[in-house]
Amino acid sequence: MITWNNPQSVRAPLIAVIGLILIAGFAATNLISYTMSKKSVRETLINNELPLTSNNIYSEIQHDLLRPVFVSSLMANDTFVKDWLTHGEVDEARMIRYLDEIRKKYGVFTSFLVSETTRKYYHFSGISQIVSEDDPRDTWYFRVRDMAGEHELNVDFNAEQGNALTIFINHKIMDDDGRFLAATGVGLDFKTVAKIVDRYKDHFGRHVYFIDEAGRVMVRSDGATVREADITTAPGISTIAKAVLSADHGFFEYERGGETLLVSTRAIPDLKWRVLVEQRESDALASIRKSILTNFAVGVAVIGLTLLVVAYAVNRFHSRLELMATTDKLTGIGNRSVFDLSLGQAVKLFKRDGYGFSVILFDIDHFKRINDTLGHIEGDRVIRDLAETVQGLIRESDLLCRWGGEEFIILAHDCDLAPAAAKAEGIRRAIETAQLVGASALAPLTVSLGVTEIRPGDTADTVLKRADGALYEAKSNGRNQTRQA
Numbered sequence: 001m002i003t004w005n006n007p008q009s010v011r012a013p014l015i016a017v018i019g020l021i022l023i024a025g026f027a028a029t030n031l032i033s034y035t036m037s038k039k040s041v042r043e044t045l046i047n048n049e050l051p052l053t054s055n056n057i058y059s060e061i062q063h064d065l066l067r068p069v070f071v072s073s074l075m076a077n078d079t080f081v082k083d084w085l086t087h088g089e090v091d092e093a094r095m096i097r098y099l100d101e102i103r104k105k106y107g108v109f110t111s112f113l114v115s116e117t118t119r120k121y122y123h124f125s126g127i128s129q130i131v132s133e134d135d136p137r138d139t140w141y142f143r144v145r146d147m148a149g150e151h152e153l154n155v156d157f158n159a160e161q162g163n164a165l166t167i168f169i170n171h172k173i174m175d176d177d178g179r180f181l182a183a184t185g186v187g188l189d190f191k192t193v194a195k196i197v198d199r200y201k202d203h204f205g206r207h208v209y210f211i212d213e214a215g216r217v218m219v220r221s222d223g224a225t226v227r228e229a230d231i232t233t234a235p236g237i238s239t240i241a242k243a244v245l246s247a248d249h250g251f252f253e254y255e256r257g258g259e260t261l262l263v264s265t266r267a268i269p270d271l272k273w274r275v276l277v278e279q280r281e282s283d284a285l286a287s288i289r290k291s292i293l294t295n296f297a298v299g300v301a302v303i304g305l306t307l308l309v310v311a312y313a314v315n316r317f318h319s320r321l322e323l324m325a326t327t328d329k330l331t332g333i334g335n336r337s338v339f340d341l342s343l344g345q346a347v348k349l350f351k352r353d354g355y356g357f358s359v360i361l362f363d364i365d366h367f368k369r370i371n372d373t374l375g376h377i378e379g380d381r382v383i384r385d386l387a388e389t390v391q392g393l394i395r396e397s398d399l400l401c402r403w404g405g406e407e408f409i410i411l412a413h414d415c416d417l418a419p420a421a422a423k424a425e426g427i428r429r430a431i432e433t434a435q436l437v438g439a440s441a442l443a444p445l446t447v448s449l450g451v452t453e454i455r456p457g458d459t460a461d462t463v464l465k466r467a468d469g470a471l472y473e474a475k476s477n478g479r480n481q482t483r484q485a
Helices: 007-064 066-076 079-086 092-106 136-146 191-204 241-245 293-324 336-353 367-374 376-391 417-432 459-476
Strands: 111-116 120-123 127-131 153-158 164-176 180-189 208-214 217-220 249-256 259-268 273-281 358-366 399-404 407-413 447-453 482-484
Touching: 066 092, 066 164, 066 180, 079 092, 079 164, 079 180, 079 358, 092 111, 092 127, 092 180, 092 259, 111 241, 111 407, 127 447, 136 164, 153 376, 164 191, 180 191, 180 459, 191 208, 191 217, 241 249, 241 273, 293 336, 336 358, 336 399, 336 407, 336 459, 358 376, 358 417, 358 459, 367 459, 376 399, 376 417, 407 417, 417 447, 447 459, 459 482
Parallel strands: 447 482
Antiparallel strands: 111 120, 111 180, 120 127, 153 164, 164 180, 208 217, 208 273, 249 259, 259 273, 358 407, 358 447, 399 407
């Protein structure tokens, strides 16, 4: 019960009532202002800002993406190229030099030509392959040969340059009689195009998509709302997909995840793409709500800083775990796990591309005597010094790992058996003269080595088995020697 004998009991309800009146009045004023401002901002966005952004992007893309289309057309109509093809492709180095000059002059990621007569794939770095109808990776060439138009844009993996995802501009080369001579063109690194799109996003503050005539999303800005590959099946935007794809330009809106998204579109006929500029309605109204959200700014900043600290700590911890999982603690070189992984990859590369390699397996002769005589600490030092010595004798491309105990193994990429055996013998002699053991009774330190190379039909296990057999033979025949499998 409230009584006037207790001023505190009166003051609290009075302050509460005044507070409620002020809050209600402030809320009503801001609600009316927000509603009117929202209507004004929405109209400005629909009638001016989004269409202006799509027009600006269209203008910029004339330089960013249409230029490679022009370059591929220029190559397809170059008299030098046509004459070279029709006169028997004499002096292949001239075409390779031409492609390299095109790449350098116009700053494209790649340049190429595939002849219909010889089916040779001329790349700016050389002749990489012969295209074949039996190879699924070459279906693009036969599609280009048979297509009705003069050129196409195609997103594919670039086998000649590390399988980098590339946007190819493929163009047909025809002779004066309309006979197909070759396919030529240039390519843009997909990452470069993605950076262009992100530049649009940063510059205009809106998400940008490029879609083809079927509705497939070719490129999108980082963090875009639509993450699906096709707008005709993506939640929300699929409701307007048919209208978007049939209009040269226009404005649309759709609902997704409880949000209203506003979309402006414009066709790019030369690319057979269209650009979509999208903005969340809530983002457009952010400035209006700024005064209401000021009190939350500090909290958001603290959360953001905390996430950064957590992300940094997790990354450091993850990096530490990776290091521990792949590095031998005693020597600092790779451990058996990283060698197994590398060997498996090397075997796959050999089967696919024919890249050969050799394996050198070796261990320290009579290492138990070192531990028993000098102690395990001294034995550990010997292992560390030996690893450091061998590391200095091999190429940067070779992988030295500790196989276990006093055993070590080397994966020598692009190295046949004979040079691998010579490399192993050089290691043997270097260790023998390195004076790694201080006690004269145990000196010199020696190693036994087994060498083998990859052969057709091999697996990782068969390669290791041969190397181990060669090592066993070296130890059985008196140690301190190199044996080839």
